[in-house]
Amino acid sequence: MKYFQATVQIFLIILTLIIPFYRGNGVKSFNSLAMPPMMGNESLSWKFVPQGINIYAIYSSEPAPMGIADYGIGPNGPYILTTNSWKGVVYLNSVNVNTSEVTFQLNVNLYYTYNDHSYDLFVQNVAVLNVTNKTLFFVDNIWNSTALYANVTGVIGNGRIYSCNSCTTTFYAYLAWNYPGSPEIISFPTTFQLKVDVTTNSQGEPVICFYYNDGYGWIKYDTVTVINAPGASNVHFMVNGYEYTGVGNYFDAELVMAGPPGGHTAYVYSANVGLQLFYWNGHNYQEIKNAYDFGSDTAEKLYNAYVYSAYFTYTGELLSVIISGSGTLGQLWNQNSVEVVQVNSPVYSGYAKIYNFSIPFSDSYMIQGFNFTGGEFIQTLVPTMQYSILVYSSPNGTLEDEGYAPPEYGYVVVNAESFSITPSQYNISLSRSESTTLTLNIIGEGPVY
Template identity: 40%
Template sequence: MRKKTISDYAGKRRNLSVIIVPVLLIVGVLLITSVSNLSYDHNGLHNISLSGVSGSKSSMSNLKPTRGSNVTVNTRAQTAVNPNEIYNNEPAPMGIADFGIGPNGVPYSYNTTSFMGTISLTNLSTYNQSLGKSSSQMGFQLNVNLFFKDGGNVYAYWVQDVADFNTSDNSFYMVDNIWNMSSTSANMHNSTISGSGTIGNSSSTKFYYYVYEHMFSLTYPAKLTLQINTTTSSSGLPEIEFMFNDGNGMITYDKPIFLFAKNITSGPFFLVDGKQYEPDRYSFYDAELIMGGPGGGTKTTDVYSNVSLQLQYWNGMNYQYISNAYNFGSDTAEGICNVVGTELPQEASLPLSVHIQNGTGKLGQVYNAANLSFLHVYVPFQDGSLVLNGNTYNFSYGKLNLTLPYVSSEMSYELYNSSGRVYSSNISIGKGQNANLEISKITIFENFSLHHTPSNFIWYILINGKNYSTSAKSIVLYLPYGDYNYTVGSNYASIPIANGVGTVDASSTFTNTTIFFAMSSYKVTFNSSGLSQGITWGVSVHNISSKTAVFNATIEFYLPNGSYMFSIQNVSGYSISSNATGSFLINGTNLLINISFTPISQPLGRVPDGRLIGYITPAIIVAAISVTWLYYRKKK
């Protein structure tokens, strides 16, 4: 790739063309014979033979000329840059780009430490006969701009992570470039940077490049991810990480370090700024994932294609899709024609993408923030994921910011932490609107402080329409911010609950909401004696509960401090010698109340009172009849 210049589109000085063209042709022929020199003409395409690499490889060099004299440049802060200043039609670097220009042309800026471009391929064929052996080759470029200040000086570098792709056999290899944009005459030097690559020379402009000595192959449908990170090395120097993933895991293939920058006062970061150009006076502070020729300013043609391109930046918690997308880039000179770049249909199950297919297209903005939806998630745990309508979004530091296609219907979501799913529901977000999903961690503490807690003790809380139960000391649940009514209970109805019905105020993300729902309770044990085996007895604690037991088993109540009335149920054939009714006082200790039952026994030979009447009454009647009969007989 070479750097695109305004002079490419400036009026040609025809009176010099007779001299310039032959000279350039001669220079080009001389340069082709010496690959090691790496000094290429504006449209040079060269094959590089490297140990361990097979196939035709083109140099990824991009020239960095100055802005043409026919363009008026405001070197001060711009009201807004013009994305169409260099390209108005194809061939152009087509794909997805963020120029820092939002709805109605309003500029914005942001910085990040990482950009990630995702290329989803169903099929792709490109062709340019003039490229010879490389006629079916093209390039996918992730182009971003590095910014930092060292000792008060501003430094800007154009950074490229490139997959040189052969559409005839779906093979590719990786190349990176770094260009110095810190001034109109800035260069890269061996004293500037150290990595796996070297310094090349393109029309007196020195740049850094590295060709990764491995070939890779894709099988359709395929996904290829390009990623560029910036960080500081162990020595505190600015560092760039060039990465890619062909589906077999992320590979970091080059990590160049800026050797001179030992007094960093700002950055390093990648900058997108729609209000100003770079210090070289013509380059954009943009980010772009584009398709173009295979290098050296070459162009190619889209024969047929079904490709989607996605561009995301690291927002500090997660990778987020750009909010305003153009279907072309501008900083690179490679281009492609016969391309239609449009936004994918806005469906909740699809990520934000620019869809590439062959056809007659035009350059422009394909989507902006006014037609999207934005979701901001805040949770009380560090790492997790959100599954939204089937798409999974991972995040760190307890936050997640998402740029989403607008959909009129509700979207289903599930929230996960390291232990599993913690919450699920539905959400709807208006067009151009922001929605917050703030989750509170609510901890419900069992605060009975029971002495000799029953081994089978289980308590529950009914909240937000769901019942949570446990035998542990606490229940942890996750709910969106809000007020929630709750009801608390247990499998021991005799244990009173001080605040068994109430409201939880879930208004904090990282601060647990604690509910203390019972006062301290103590065990009151009723112990029976004197009952025969199999006999059932019972106790009622007034206004609390009644319980029964069999034989000499104990009956237990768990009650807070206070005075209580009780009564013992009558048992047939037994009298209660003590404590048939009474009261007790709980004052911070457990109580034991003994209940003695005594069988009701009769004296020896004595007929029980109830049966005595039955025996005596008939005898009296018989005696009366006998006396009467004898009386009348004597009178006769």
């Protein structure tokens, strides 16, 4: 897939992948399962900050987990974002590090209230890549971030609760082994996706679902129920720029490349990795509007990683790109430097495509679309491109509506319409040398040339 960035030289992306270290009986060692959270300042536990958290309180320079993150801090100050689903996309093209493994972590915070108390579970969906053997596999972790040194208890899934001696707490983990695509020997370039969902069951208990997709479709490999919180309320993944968690770190959401499990650091000799982070906005998966190039909630880190923002030239979708080099921690983009396109459609639930207006309609079949519901969809895009919008009844359905979005910073609303041409007359009879005027009423979206 092609993408570029205007101010930084573009590199072709070509990567290498990861295999786990196993004991003779096939059971993972502790370090192969644990991705411990980074503990913050105890004085910040559940601290509310009206003007916004300090995102550099834990990591202010490398080494740090590098990639893309939403801290709930935008150009207009802090905000809160809640959702029931996060999705990360990893474009693996090349990687060369000083460790045998690297991790790609989708890290989010599950917030809920129970018996008038607030709880926070640090939820991790992780791809582990053995750089030597080019094997990819997936593992999940759940940690209790409600308070310092809090244990994970009362959770049931495919995995089990482990003891973490180095961090004096317990945590939940499960390794997806002998699943389609996990483990998987890969070649480069390759793309895979991570996803986490949360809902509640009939008892009102939070239920967390873990998925991956590395070419075999979406594989749900673990479903974890929090059985000690029946009747829980306000159950959602939360990004909160006003408040710190119970362990003094962040209510952020992050998709990061980091060192091996167990809190280790990897030095990047060379790499080219693209990352995208999406949340379910109630209608479709939308990329985050305020993006930073580093995470903070995990202890695994990278050193000598340079991160910059880029976009796909055929869709305008934004991404974070990791290469080797001396980097700084900072912002990739914010809601004032991107174009947020909201499309209203007569189609209630369907399939849509948004792409570069310069691409002819005859080539639009090559553009990957997305599902939406509720009669609208919203996308975060680069603001310097004209966009064609096509709305279908389903991925293989008929074209129902179309639209056009101009290049513009900020929020743009488009009302998709059905394209039609209606003549003022349908039957015309002319004798030799006679002429008449025919008016065509054209309904559509886009520039007229």
